[in-house]
Amino acid sequence: xxxxxxxxxxxxEKMQMLELELDEPRFGEVRVKxxxxxxxxxxxxxxxxxHTGIPMPIVLGDEGSGIVDAVGAGVSHLQKGDHVVISWAxxxxxxxxxxxxxxxxxxxxxxxxxxxxxxTMFHHKGNDVYHYGPATYGSYIVVPESAAVKIRKDxxxxxxxxxxCSVATGFGSAVNSAGLRAGQSVAVFGCGGVxxxxxxxxxxxxxxxxxxxxxxxxxxxxARHFGATHTINLAKQDLEAEVKKLTGSGVDASIIxxxxxxxxxxxxxxLAKQGIEVILxxxxxxxxxxxxxxxxMGGERRIVGSRYGTSNxxxxxxxxxxxxxxxxxxxxxxxxxxxxxxEADEAFRSLAAGEQARGLIVF
Numbered sequence: 001x002x003x004x005x006x007x008x009x010x011x012x013e014k015m016q017m018l019e020l021e022l023d024e025p026r027f028g029e030v031r032v033k034x035x036x037x038x039x040x041x042x043x044x045x046x047x048x049x050x051h052t053g054i055p056m057p058i059v060l061g062d063e064g065s066g067i068v069d070a071v072g073a074g075v076s077h078l079q080k081g082d083h084v085v086i087s088w089a090x091x092x093x094x095x096x097x098x099x100x101x102x103x104x105x106x107x108x109x110x111x112x113x114x115x116x117x118x119x120t121m122f123h124h125k126g127n128d129v130y131h132y133g134p135a136t137y138g139s140y141i142v143v144p145e146s147a148a149v150k151i152r153k154d155x156x157x158x159x160x161x162x163x164x165c166s167v168a169t170g171f172g173s174a175v176n177s178a179g180l181r182a183g184q185s186v187a188v189f190g191c192g193g194v195x196x197x198x199x200x201x202x203x204x205x206x207x208x209x210x211x212x213x214x215x216x217x218x219x220x221x222x223a224r225h226f227g228a229t230h231t232i233n234l235a236k237q238d239l240e241a242e243v244k245k246l247t248g249s250g251v252d253a254s255i256i257x258x259x260x261x262x263x264x265x266x267x268x269x270x271l272a273k274q275g276i277e278v279i280l281x282x283x284x285x286x287x288x289x290x291x292x293x294x295x296x297m298g299g300e301r302r303i304v305g306s307r308y309g310t311s312n313x314x315x316x317x318x319x320x321x322x323x324x325x326x327x328x329x330x331x332x333x334x335x336x337x338x339x340x341x342x343e344a345d346e347a348f349r350s351l352a353a354g355e356q357a358r359g360l361i362v363f
Contacts, residue, residue, distance in 0.1 A: 001021075001024075002022070004017060004138075005122070005139060005341075006018075008058050008059075008060060009056060009057045010054055012049055023062075023123075024070075029142050029144055030148050031141070031142045032148055033069040033086060033098050034068075034140065036157065036191070036362050036363065037063065038063040038165060039351055039356075040166065040342075041281075041282075043061060044348055045259075046058065052285060054112065054113070057298050058135075061137035063161055063162060063166060066083075066141075068084055069122070069195050075145050076145070078148060082150050083157055083160070088134055088151075089104040089147070091147075092109075093329075094104050095108055113130030113319060115142075118190030122135070129291040140342070148272070158338075159332040159334075162193070162334055163320050163331065164319065166193040166334070168308060168313060170200070170257060170280070171200055171316075173194075173279075173306045174201030175205060176309055180252070180253055181207060183207070184205075184207050185246070186211065186230070186252065187213050189254065190222070191211045191212045191219040192219065193221060193334060195212070195359035197329075199228050200330065201309075203227035207252075208229060209247065210230070211229070211243065212232070214233065222357055239270065240269065241271045249273070250273075251270055251271060254271060255267075256281050258345045268292075273301070277304070279305045279306065289304070313328055335358055336356035338361075344361060347359040
């Protein structure tokens with residue numbers, strides 16, 4: 001079939017709205033009519049060229065929602081008309097990590113820009129067009145069945161798009177990766193879409209205090225709205241002094257939801273003994289931050305990475321929908337602005353400028 005999508009031809013260039021050919025679903029795949037797609041920092045890194053090695057031309061987008069439009073042979077859990085949230089981590093169902101419930105660590109992940117079988121599903125005038133993960137900026141997409149997670153039909157599909165990356169990643173970083181417990185303290189660096197959901201995850205665990213850390217007062221205002229009990233503006237306040245004032249000996253966990261190696265260094269220095277630092281953000285390729293081994297050994301502190309919030313989307317997505325339906329977490333309030341498909345460039349500009357919690361492309 002023919003579909004419309006903004007296509008990135010080269011980094012730092014305006015995307016071109018093109019009519020693309022989309023292959024039919026193969027064995028175990030479904031075609032999804034997209035309803036909405038979040039605007040994610042990972043895609044911004046491809047858009048602005050800060051992450052290299054991205055094949056082009058490419059359709060961006062790694063979180064979204066839609067309605068199953070067609071199913072291929074061998075599909076067993078989905079049917080036409082189902083409402084789904086798109087996961088960028090389909091399960092191969094054969095490797096160690098997929099069978100442990102961590103598809104984001106799959107050993108059989110296709111090459112970037114490709115899908116299962118190392119092929120592309122998009123084509124333009126006889127040439128392949130690559131996809132960034134599931135390529136949720138396409139008006140229709142074809143994905144493995146495990147990458148389309150069924151949710152209840154009475155939940156707003158536009159808001160559900162954000163569950164596909166920012167909500168699951170941020171919430172899971174606090175609940176799963178950090179393993180926060182009631183009464184433990186946490187500092188969340190970067191109060192954008194992912195960081196705000198880390199704060200919501202911390203609220204769900206009963207953590208206290210929950211400290212939002214950013215350089216923009218507007219982001220800190222949002223942090224308080226989503227559950228931060230305290231905030232620190234790094235541009236105006238002394239981080240270590242403020243943390244000591246609030247906790248006495250440092251935080252039990254720091255969650256770095258911004259791609260800043262400086263923030264990663266700071267997140268380690270404010271940890272209490274046996275504290276854990278969770279790295280979510282992606283800095284520029286090749287960037288590093290110094291680690292004082294004494295901080296690790298002397299206080300049994302830990303640094304861990306978190307990919308997709310250490311979660312299994314097939315389990316996590318429906319759970320997050322239920323939490324939102326019950327009012328335990330906020331999802332619709334994350335949407336700062338909605339964009340038409342041909343406004344994707346403006347959505348990236350706004351994201352880079354720090355103007356939004358989450359932008360949403362609505363089809």
